[in-house]
Amino acid sequence: MTGLLAAAHAGLVRHAGPGHGLRLGLLVVVVVIVVVVVLIQRQRRRDRTTMEVASPTASGAGPALATVGLGEPIPPGRYHFTDLVRAEWTKLRTVRSTTWTLLVTVALGLGISAIATAETRSHWASTPSFQHVGFDPTATSLIGIFVAQFAVGALGVLAMSGEYSSGTIRATFSAAPSRLRVLAAKLLVFGLLAVVFAEVVAFASFFLGQALLTSPATHATLSSPGALRAVVGSGLFVAALGLLALGLATMMRFTAAALSTFVGILLVAPLIVQALPTTLSQDIRRFLPDRIGATILTTTGPHNPFAFSPWVGLGVLALYALGVNVVGAILLTRRDA
Amino acid sequence: MIEARGLTKHYGAKVAVDGLTFDVRPGVVTGFLGPNGSGKSTTMRMIMGLDAPTRGSVTVNGQRFGDLRWPLREVGALLEARAFHPGRTARAHLTMLAQTNRLPAHRVDDLLELVGLSAVADQRAGKFSLGMGQRLGIAAALLGDPGVLLFDEPVNGLDPDGIRWVRHLLRGLAGEGRTVFVSSHLMSEMSLTADEVVIIGRGRLIEQTTIEDLLARSAHQFVRVRSPQAAALAPALEREGATLTVEDDGSLSVRGLDAPDVGDVAAALGATLHELSTQSASLEEAFMELTDASIEYRGAATDGPHPAAAP
Numbered sequence: 091m092t093g094l095l096a097a098a099h100a101g102l103v104r105h106a107g108p109g110h111g112l113r114l115g116l117l118v119v120v121v122v123i124v125v126v127v128v129l130i131q132r133q134r135r136r137d138r139t140t141m142e143v144a145s146p147t148a149s150g151a152g153p154a155l156a157t158v159g160l161g162e163p164i165p166p167g168r169y170h171f172t173d174l175v176r177a178e179w180t181k182l183r184t185v186r187s188t189t190w191t192l193l194v195t196v197a198l199g200l201g202i203s204a205i206a207t208a209e210t211r212s213h214w215a216s217t218p219s220f221q222h223v224g225f226d227p228t229a230t231s232l233i234g235i236f237v238a239q240f241a242v243g244a245l246g247v248l249a250m251s252g253e254y255s256s257g258t259i260r261a262t263f264s265a266a267p268s269r270l271r272v273l274a275a276k277l278l279v280f281g282l283l284a285v286v287f288a289e290v291v292a293f294a295s296f297f298l299g300q301a302l303l304t305s306p307a308t309h310a311t312l313s314s315p316g317a318l319r320a321v322v323g324s325g326l327f328v329a330a331l332g333l334l335a336l337g338l339a340t341m342m343r344f345t346a347a348a349l350s351t352f353v354g355i356l357l358v359a360p361l362i363v364q365a366l367p368t369t370l371s372q373d374i375r376r377f378l379p380d381r382i383g384a385t386i387l388t389t390t391g392p393h394n395p396f397a398f399s400p401w402v403g404l405g406v407l408a409l410y411a412l413g414v415n416v417v418g419a420i421l422l423t424r425r426d427a
Numbered sequence: 428m429i430e431a432r433g434l435t436k437h438y439g440a441k442v443a444v445d446g447l448t449f450d451v452r453p454g455v456v457t458g459f460l461g462p463n464g465s466g467k468s469t470t471m472r473m474i475m476g477l478d479a480p481t482r483g484s485v486t487v488n489g490q491r492f493g494d495l496r497w498p499l500r501e502v503g504a505l506l507e508a509r510a511f512h513p514g515r516t517a518r519a520h521l522t523m524l525a526q527t528n529r530l531p532a533h534r535v536d537d538l539l540e541l542v543g544l545s546a547v548a549d550q551r552a553g554k555f556s557l558g559m560g561q562r563l564g565i566a567a568a569l570l571g572d573p574g575v576l577l578f579d580e581p582v583n584g585l586d587p588d589g590i591r592w593v594r595h596l597l598r599g600l601a602g603e604g605r606t607v608f609v610s611s612h613l614m615s616e617m618s619l620t621a622d623e624v625v626i627i628g629r630g631r632l633i634e635q636t637t638i639e640d641l642l643a644r645s646a647h648q649f650v651r652v653r654s655p656q657a658a659a660l661a662p663a664l665e666r667e668g669a670t671l672t673v674e675d676d677g678s679l680s681v682r683g684l685d686a687p688d689v690g691d692v693a694a695a696l697g698a699t700l701h702e703l704s705t706q707s708a709s710l711e712e713a714f715m716e717l718t719d720a721s722i723e724y725r726g727a728a729t730d731g732p733h734p735a736a737a738p
């Protein structure tokens with residue numbers, strides 16, 4: 091169990107037997123997954139049938155050459171950063187995995203937040219009241235962020251590694267040889283998408299969770315102490331992780347390598363550090379993204395002395411993302427594409 | 428116009444391209460010939476600024492590729508069969524490329540139409556057959572209406588229809604005054620498409636010449652004569668400077684004279700001819716001979732044009 095998940099669970103009351111909320115949440119998640127899978131399958135089948143019809147037409151000899159000419163003079167100036175931004179947005183938008191990943195993430199993230207909060211609510215009356223005191227409604231509702239960080243990370247990796255695995259990178263650099271500008275455009279477009287998406291998930295999880303924490307359970311509003319910071323901060327946290335993941339992919343080029351490094355940083359690194367002697371481990375753990383995330387989510391209880399404060403932690407994470415991307419950029423310009 | 432000067436590429440200890448110097452002129456199809464692994468693809472990647480040369484330089488229209496103002500509008504390239512994301516549609520792939528160089532959106536539809544992919548424009552390209560993928564690559568190369576075009580083995584995986592179409596396309600593009608540089612390891616294919624050839628072996632230039640010249644110089648070109656009066660004809664031909672070989676079937680293989688000369692000699696003798704034909708060894712053989720030589724040359728080379736530098 092990592093710190094982030096632990097923090098979200100901090101105030102969760104464990105009790106034997108699933109409550110109605112859990113059943114409801116699970117049902118929502120399962121239904122969404124089934125619908126998505128069915129839709130994907132239907133699309134696949136349609137692709138296959140149309141391709142069979144279309145192939146023969148496509149293999150016939152093409153028409154005469156008369157239409158090759160563009161019929162407009164070469165414009166003044168040169169290709170511009172905004173052209174690259176537009177192209178990167180098209181790239182991100184037109185790979186179907188982007189849409190599906192985002193949709194599934196919203197469903198899973200909200201579903202898990204709903205489960206966590208609804209279950210707490212259903213066991214509220216039967217838990218000893220001293221547990222009510224430490225309950226953190228904000229962190230509990232933001233548990234969906236745990237899912238979002240992996241989804242956004244995977245998208246960040248694929249945004250770059252997908253170009254290498256498919257060979258698109260050579261088409262890209264043949265059209266726009268300024269590699270740093272291409273990378274900057276990609277980071278900008280992906281970063282904006284990641285921020286918007288993560289904030290949407292964070293706010294939606296928060297409001298859904300608080301709505302399910304009906305009386306007598308305590309709930310938070312955006313004006314509760316630390317709540318707004320936790321919600322906005324967790325969105326930024328996820329977006330920063332996404333940019334870090336994209337940087338890893340620029341460095342490593344291979345999907346599997348970058349993705350496992352990313353997952354390793356989030357899930358394996360805490361376990362390794364935990365195995366170290368306690369004093370050392372606590373000092374190191376504050377630098378790990380999972381503890382940084384846990385601190386951002388937490389709004390109740392004393393501040394963990396072995397953690398950066400939320401905003402400093404976010405700054406540290408941003409530095410990681412910057413560092414990895416700088417290394418990636420240097421390698422990108424030095425290496426053969 | 429493509430100008431390579433002493434272009435060299437090392438991959439670690441491996442010398443993939445070794446001091447290549449050649450020009451590719453506009454208005455003709457220039458074939459780029461060499462056996463497998465001779466460095467054709469590497470050279471093309473260096474032209475496109477994708478691989479950095481270890482030494483030497485290459486320019487397109489007098490500029491380094493990286494300095495081009497609108498790369499897609501100046502150079503188009505088909506470098507590998509599948510340089511597109513399998514999850515993206517053909518239209519989306521071309522659209523994102525068009526956007527990088529501010530090309531109008533209708534250009535994408537025009538090119539899809541030209542290469543015959545309109546019907547499958549909105550299908551994921553990952554489902555495309557090899558030939559369809561090749562067509563998408565050709566559409567991408569032509570997208571910006573560039574004056575310089577590079578094609579790396581464009582007929583790979585195409586059916587006879589497709590091959591004819593590509594041949595026609597390449598000749599048409601050159602006919603419009605464009606620079607067309609197309610690689611192949613098949614001389615026979617090149618003899619049908621190219622006007623000029625740049626021949627390399629083991630990364631080195633063997634020669635840059637025309638297809639015609641290559642054919643004419645082929646050591647295998649000879650005239651076959653069959654005549655009942657061969658015994659009288661042979662010394663007469665030798666007097667004219669021919670070298671003769673008597674084949675198993677009784678025909679004469681004449682080298683050093685062309686068919687009209689042989690006909691004249693026979694007429695002067697009043698000899699009856701049952702056959703008079705020019706036989707040319709396939710270009711394939713000429714090519715094999717050239718590249719074989721390059722391998723020997725390489726083994727012995729101590730004073731090549733670009734002796735290995737100190738590092």
Ligand SMILES: Nc1ncnc2c1ncn2[C@@H]1O[C@H](COP(=O)(O)OP(=O)(O)OP(=O)(O)O)[C@@H](O)[C@H]1O
Binds near residue numbers: 463
């Ligand atoms: N990225 C690379 N790293 C290491 N070696 C390479 C690389 N690319 C090419 N080579 C080597 O360089 C040599 C030239 O390869 P290249 O692909 O340019 O040949 P080619 O003429 O295109 O061959 P083919 O006709 O098979 O396509 C080969 O020996 C190849 O193994």
Ligand SMILES: [Mg+2]
Binds near residue numbers: 468469579
């Ligand atoms: Mg090759």
